[in-house]
Amino acid sequence: MSAVVEIRGLEKRFGGIVVADGIDLTLTAGRVLGLIGPNGAGKTSLFNLISGVVRPDAGSVRLDGRPLDGMKMHQRARLGLSRTWQNLRLFPSLSVLDNLMVAPRRYAGESLLRLAFFPGVVRQAEAESRRKALQILERTGLADVANKPAGGLTFGQQKLVGVARALMNDARCLLLDEPMAGVEGQAYQTIQNVVRDLAASGVAVCVVEHNVAFIRDLCDEGVFMFAGRVLARGAVADLIADPRLTELYFGT
Numbered sequence: 343m344s345a346v347v348e349i350r351g352l353e354k355r356f357g358g359i360v361v362a363d364g365i366d367l368t369l370t371a372g373r374v375l376g377l378i379g380p381n382g383a384g385k386t387s388l389f390n391l392i393s394g395v396v397r398p399d400a401g402s403v404r405l406d407g408r409p410l411d412g413m414k415m416h417q418r419a420r421l422g423l424s425r426t427w428q429n430l431r432l433f434p435s436l437s438v439l440d441n442l443m444v445a446p447r448r449y450a451g452e453s454l455l456r457l458a459f460f461p462g463v464v465r466q467a468e469a470e471s472r473r474k475a476l477q478i479l480e481r482t483g484l485a486d487v488a489n490k491p492a493g494g495l496t497f498g499q500q501k502l503v504g505v506a507r508a509l510m511n512d513a514r515c516l517l518l519d520e521p522m523a524g525v526e527g528q529a530y531q532t533i534q535n536v537v538r539d540l541a542a543s544g545v546a547v548c549v550v551e552h553n554v555a556f557i558r559d560l561c562d563e564g565v566f567m568f569a570g571r572v573l574a575r576g577a578v579a580d581l582i583a584d585p586r587l588t589e590l591y592f593g594t
């Protein structure tokens with residue numbers, strides 16, 4: 343199976359805190375990798391480094407073999423590197439549909455000059471974007487609430503909107519930061535189904551979660567992070583049964 347994201351020798355420190363201490367990690371097409379570890383282990387920081395929110399001190403990230411060094415977040419997003427956020431980052435007063443349509447992706451309307459000289463092209467691009475957003479809302483079970491303000495949805499549905507928005511740029515790799523935190527009921531199952539469906543279509547998925555049952559049920563494999571290091575990689579059931587890792591997870 344082919345590597346979509348290849349991380350080599352990634353290092354990052356904030357003052358005295360080491361958040362990435364020589365991380366090597368590969369995300370594979372069609373596979374779901376679970377990322378577990380205690381608070382402060384560096385899980386979100388790793389997503390920030392991969393997606394270009396934060397610059398590494400050393401090391402490299404490649405997407406489909408292409409080095410991403412120096413690329414900004416939106417450039418990486420255009421290449422198919424998608425993520426969700428631990429704190430939702432939706433526009434609560436905008437409709438669900440509009441939350442998807444403002445997702446960073448490349449379409450003609452982003453240039454004012456084009457808008458001035460080629461309004462037809464821009465309208466066409468917008469129609470295309472709308473069609474795509476509606477398709478994704480269908481796929482994620484959100485079609486019924488497409489025109490409702492995102493802020494009025496249940497928390498679980500809002501999390502789902504975050505996932506849906508991440509799909510607007512034809513993700514090659516999807517990084518999910520605690521998609522299940524605070525989610526219960528219907529949305530729980532839907533998120534699980536959506537992630538499975540994405541992986542089945544060839545996306546490389548990496549999920550950070552403290553909900554270990556979710557990780558165990560969903561992921562093909564798991565990685566345990568602690569203090570900016572990958573300490574172990576293997577079957578999730580084995581990782582959570584390892585007394586050494588459990589002790590690090592829960593503290594002594």
Ligand SMILES: Nc1ncnc2c1ncn2[C@@H]1O[C@H](COP(=O)(O)OP(=O)(O)OP(=O)(O)O)[C@@H](O)[C@H]1O
Nearest residue numbers: 356359361379380381382383384385386387388428
């Ligand atoms: N921009 C930053 N500046 C300074 N310190 C930071 C920054 N980002 C993260 N840190 C610190 O790096 C450490 C790792 O944080 P990170 O958010 O990656 O942890 P995490 O594994 O995602 O934890 P959690 O499970 O609580 O979300 C923490 O001590 C955090 O305070």
Ligand SMILES: [Mg+2]
Nearest residue numbers: 385386387428
């Ligand atoms: Mg985090």
